Amino acid sequence: MSERLAGTEANPTIAPAVDFRRFHGPFDIIGDIHGCYDELRALLGDLGYRVSEEREADGEPAIRVAPPEGRMLVLLGDLVDRGPLVVPTLRLAMGVLRDGTGLCAPGNHDDKLRRWLLGRPVHIAHGLRTSIDQLEAEPPAFCDRTLAFLQGLPPYLVLDRGRLICAHAGLPLAAQGRDDRRARDLALFGVATGERDEAGYPVRIRWAETYRGEAFVVYGHTPVRRPEWIGNTVNIDTGCVFGGSLTALRWPERETVSIPAFRVYDPSGRFDGRPTDDAS
């Protein structure tokens, strides 16, 4: 793989599953919603989107998003867990995929919910119980729809002719364009050293500090007080569910728009650049 051009138009080795280069934006990229649907609606309103809560012909609730002319919503993963409104957040994400008004990459929490829905043994912690409780209050068909939605998500997105990569936990250059187990784990969980910190959480490599790729990488997963710009990357997880804020990155403008959380939904957050959980 080319040292510098991985993930760009010049690199022909983009796996089909992650190849969204034909989508040029402009985009509004939002991640780590964690069921903070009220804040998501407010932020989308600030960005000029119209959100409507409707019903399908069969009576099933549906949430429809109408972007401003020409724009597209990109959801950067961790739709679920910890927060109060996981179900409408999922409905909105399913709605944008169905209508073609947006794209979605999964986060580690979404992937763990997917495995729970498949009946696999998962450790119910780090907010998964809040999602399960909310899903169990819905008709069983909603779990089926949620599983089908999660099963269909690509591990990350290569966008805009290869200039932009949206990956929940970021993506080092060597993994860009790949669709193997390691690339998938990096995109969903990040780069772990194998060590644990004094609180028992996995230590992650700060890959962005040495990143020299040409594709701009937008990621989240580790809460920070303000969007963290490092080289050709930005972390936009500003910890809404922990009482921080919900942030969108506008592309290609490279501007962020944030709104403060309406309340602290989960008091366990920290904003020091270390992971808040190891929901793996």
Ligand SMILES: [Mn+2]
């Ligand atoms: Mn995450």
